[in-house]
Amino acid sequence: MIQPFTPEPIRFVAEDGTPVQPLPARFTPELLRELHALMLRAREFDRKLITLLRQGRTTFYAQSSGMEATQVGLARSIRVGHDWVWPYYRDHTLGLAMGVPMAELLSQCLGTNSDSSRGRQMPHHFAAQAQNFVSISSSIASQVPPAAGNAMAQKYLGVDELTVCTFGDGATSEGDWHAGLNMAGAAKAPAMFVCENNQWAISTSIREQTASETIHIKAKAYGMPGYYVDGNDIVAVMEVCAYVADQIRAGHGPALVECLTYRVGSHSNADADAEKHYRTREEVEEWLGRDPITRVEKLLEHLGHPVSAEERAALIAQTHREVDEQVLKAEATGQPDWRIMFEDVYADLPGHLRDQEAFLRAEQTGQNGQGGRA
Amino acid sequence: MIQPFTPEPIRFVAEDGTPVQPLPARFTPELLRELHALMLRAREFDRKLITLLRQGRTTFYAQSSGMEATQVGLARSIRVGHDWVWPYYRDHTLGLAMGVPMAELLSQCLGTNSDSSRGRQMPHHFAAQAQNFVSISSSIASQVPPAAGNAMAQKYLGVDELTVCTFGDGATSEGDWHAGLNMAGAAKAPAMFVCENNQWAISTSIREQTASETIHIKAKAYGMPGYYVDGNDIVAVMEVCAYVADQIRAGHGPALVECLTYRVGSHSNADADAEKHYRTREEVEEWLGRDPITRVEKLLEHLGHPVSAEERAALIAQTHREVDEQVLKAEATGQPDWRIMFEDVYADLPGHLRDQEAFLRAEQTGQNGQGGRA
Amino acid sequence: MTATQERTPTQGTDADSGARTINLIQAVTETIAEEMERDSRVVLFGEDVGARGGVFMATAGLQERFGPRRVFDTPLSEASIVGAAVGMAVRGLRPIAEIQFADYMGPGFDQIISQAAKIRYRSGGQFTAPMVIRTPSGGGVKGGHHHSQSPESYYTHTPGLKVVMPSTPYDAKGLLRSAVRGEDPVIFFEPKRLYRAAKGEVPAHDYVVKFGEAAVRREGTDLSLIGYGGVMPDLERAADALAAEGVSVEVIDLRSLVPWDKDRVLSSVEKTGRAVLVSEAPRISNFMGEVAYVIQEQVFDSLTAPVGQVAGFDTPYPYVQDKVYLPGPNRIVAACVRALNY
Amino acid sequence: MTATQERTPTQGTDADSGARTINLIQAVTETIAEEMERDSRVVLFGEDVGARGGVFMATAGLQERFGPRRVFDTPLSEASIVGAAVGMAVRGLRPIAEIQFADYMGPGFDQIISQAAKIRYRSGGQFTAPMVIRTPSGGGVKGGHHHSQSPESYYTHTPGLKVVMPSTPYDAKGLLRSAVRGEDPVIFFEPKRLYRAAKGEVPAHDYVVKFGEAAVRREGTDLSLIGYGGVMPDLERAADALAAEGVSVEVIDLRSLVPWDKDRVLSSVEKTGRAVLVSEAPRISNFMGEVAYVIQEQVFDSLTAPVGQVAGFDTPYPYVQDKVYLPGPNRIVAACVRALNY
């Protein structure tokens, strides 16, 4: 039985890959291999993006390496395209595992014409209508009150959906985070709030972030259950999230799930050199030793269905190929031009924007005597 | 021993005036009579202000009738003029009990020249430098982060002070409330957060406000102790607040105290007729039956030191006289004129305000050919 | 309904069988009710809008009529209110959210500027937030700074938001209908001192006032007097006073700030050669700065005097001097006289 | 130090023995250090300003130097940061609070406008909030809308706040000193794209740049080109281009927005007869609207052309079109040419 407010994170598989409680039947070797492939694909996507950054083909990236069990586990616990997701900027693994096409993610990162967000957001802030994966805002925790509203709408409409809202540990300090959880609680809305507690907010440790012992305990403030999960154990993440999703669908109101994990990479490319100032290499190494992908591999080994070195290499190669192909395809669509600045500000184009568009058209096409880019 | 997170509010004196646990020695009949007088004085102040409202001599008032034990108890648990207070708009009883001169409060309510806030704030938003009673802002919960900062400064300065911050139950839903408590918790700042839970925020009941079982439980989210007190029992309020203040001074960090009480009057004069729409007369009657002043009177009776009808009448008459006198005195100072608009915007008077002041001077003194008030 | 009728309802002489005279707050209440009747996606919420009917009674009776599922009180958090509206709108509802006073939009500010205003743009139109934030604003009620401010300029400076402010019951109905039926987030400011003071006829039939169309309240040839919201009755009073002196003032009510009716304003100023802009928000970086800028930029040669402004002072809104802070007819007349004598 | 030296440091020829050439971010870092050295009431905090030294390294080394009591990381909450600064200031400290990007002031907005801006006024001066909020702002770094916006107009529209934005190391030092030593809440915007790009001499001695004094970057007779912050190098480039065509442009850097140097601006425009105002914030209700308004109101008869503006477009700040959104030298030249040919 899954219980809220446990003193220790709920865990099914130990770091050495052995189950610490009976493995639920659905975790067949086939499923575990599928999950493993999703995690590995996301990990390699991370790596490839770093390369694209180095090549100057994109300008920003926030790795989720080390957090794959949390994001893939969550993705596989909801009904994609039916449930709604208000994610945050470190969720590309969640997006990929939910089936957002890699082309979509890459197009957004590259800001090409194939980007459904039209090159308007900084890289890694994608959206995917087909998956009900709502456009990411940089403003930390600003997705939380809207997620509460989304869930309230679902309840109002009487539909059998739920709303997932993800965020980091740092996000829990924002007023909007509180506002959103309290609103969802009071409205008994079908929302699942998932904290991807990677223990750092850029250089601020969870200890400096809050005096609260844990994140999940904060659920008490909103009259909702708080679950504490080993976020590097994909079995635990899926068991808890699936259970919580069921509870929410059964009308028991919102819940908070804390997935304890770790960001093994840098906060973002902008942070790469700064890390040494705020955390020790030992700490990173310790968590590298708790790698969620390795854990599934060990579990599969333990179950007698190891992933062979060749299989692994093939998966990696496939992802690399996929990224390379999609990057070329995306880049071939070119970059959106100045016109995209005026579209989608409103549903219509009010007079002042018509004027400004005309001004810019003249400038960009050299009709105002100046021409060229400013 | 005072404990945090009790399932029931901490209580020393039952509604019928009999102690439910041994009365601490300091609660001599003398002290209890003094407290009784402070409570009664505040209650009558409330009554008189309603009269002033009816007479059109002031425009806004928020009664604290029914909440006197909480506010007087708190006032008597801190070191006035040494500790700092960031209050909210329903705290005139707190102010009075802290020794803010009634003249000050009345001047502010009337917006006269004797108002140290210079007639700039709506009535009942006073400030008192001598008591470190910081100017009240209408914006709900906006005092909470500054209170955290005030306490952080005290810690930084190494002074033996603490910061008290008060607010209603409704205020706990605001993002700023969360921001302030979390900051204070993380900084281990000497702050005492006191919720005057009167169970309504205008017409919104505590049940609609939050799904949290209680307010004090929210302290868990900030790693601080949360105390649950019968806010209509002045002995309990003083015992808990004094204990908590000691703990904070001893360096144990901030705490949250929830005083469970009730607003027996209307939210404000603007709300007087609307009450019937949102709460039942029975509920109000029930709480009128739990009156905190009556409870002290019954306790004094129980202790063999009853307050006689004459004494009571004399106290009331004295307050009425005091209010009447101070109102006349305040009104005699006149109303601040247009000049106060430009002072205290900044420490200096920048050019644009010098221009605007000159413009208004000309207008108000008829020098621009138009004259008179617009 | 012709454009003229739409723009000058108070002058209309055509008989509308069902026309009634109501005040501005009634216009708000009944329009919400009509829109809720028309469209089950419309929901209404905010602090104390339910049983209490709002602190100004703008939503009185609506919870009784539509039930607590569609009309409900929220926790005391403007970020929750605005944010919930965004999420509901994204999921297909048409939320009308009340912020109890415009002065209390502050805690919801980031939700307004980061979520409501940008979600359509940042997602390439994949997700949108058609929603209305209604809120009483402006001074004159002796409420001190937190019940008197006019923060509309903040929101007009935020691309992605539409911002309107009626000064008549007719416009309140017409603009609110446009707001609820539109596809964009709208900040709908209600000038609180006109809630009961502004009375006027409203037709029985369904009509809208389109955003971006100003109303010419009276035609004139000597000066264009332009305002919006709570100051409008003072513009009329000033125009009356000047008419008594033989000055013909054209009075324009912008009604809609983003977008605003540049064409009508410019053609008026081209005709009169003089413009005085009136608002009660602090002067620096206020919305009228933009109107003044565009006027002098576009019809510079028609101007016979600099564009004038009467605005709030650059001080917090005071309590005792409530009335002095506000532009009143005298101050407006003085500004007009300065322009006329230039 | 004479007023001229203070105003035109880059042109100064007087030998300051200890003068050094540094960039804008160095100016910020060392001034904070100097002020902390000078006054133990000065504390520095914000997100990641401690061990990390800030995401732009503006506070690098300061925690090491002054210890975690005086330089510390806060929880991720701008309301906490601003609010804590208010409370500290009230209790006697001189807080310098960093908001990581100006785009993230939103969650702290109510603390800024309701507490910092009003506490002196509402308390009759009994309680005051002398504090500095430092924050990087402006575009040009391909950061999309949440790392590129220029929200200064919101704060200039908020009485009670002082608002400044340097564009040179000299001004960064001088203005930051004034800010820390002043008695009012100051929003100190740092144009992030100039952090390393803007290099210049700073004297070794202690000096301040007073608020409300603009700097004439170059004198000219044909047109007054007025800006502040990140656009200043583009103004200089535009002036160079025009100089090559024989046009004499006077370039003014406002430096301080509230208060702003009306006298210097007006006397310049009286001389040149033409003004072009440049900023990168969206146009509607931006701060330059006030400057334009005052110019045309006060020196109308000196104007030989309408006041011109180059500003940001009224759209959210885009990512791919980052550079096109911003006013650049070409767009500025075009606006000047329009004014010159009027």
Ligand SMILES: Cc1ncc(C[n+]2csc(CCOP(=O)(O)OP(=O)(O)O)c2C)c(N)n1
């Ligand atoms: C409102 C706001 N303030 C500050 C930032 C700058 N910022 C970007 S990421 C980040 C840390 C977030 O930490 P956390 O929530 O734990 O997520 P993680 O990056 O660790 O996944 C900060 C402070 C922001 N994006 N939004």
Ligand SMILES: Cc1ncc(C[n+]2csc(CCOP(=O)(O)OP(=O)(O)O)c2C)c(N)n1
């Ligand atoms: C930010 C903000 N939002 C809304 C209001 C309007 N308002 C004034 S009092 C009040 C209810 C406050 O309830 P509570 O905090 O429980 O205090 P009480 O009045 O019950 O003592 C509201 C919503 C406000 N003053 N500030």
Ligand SMILES: [Mg+2]
């Ligand atoms: Mg984190």
Ligand SMILES: [Mg+2]
């Ligand atoms: Mg209450």
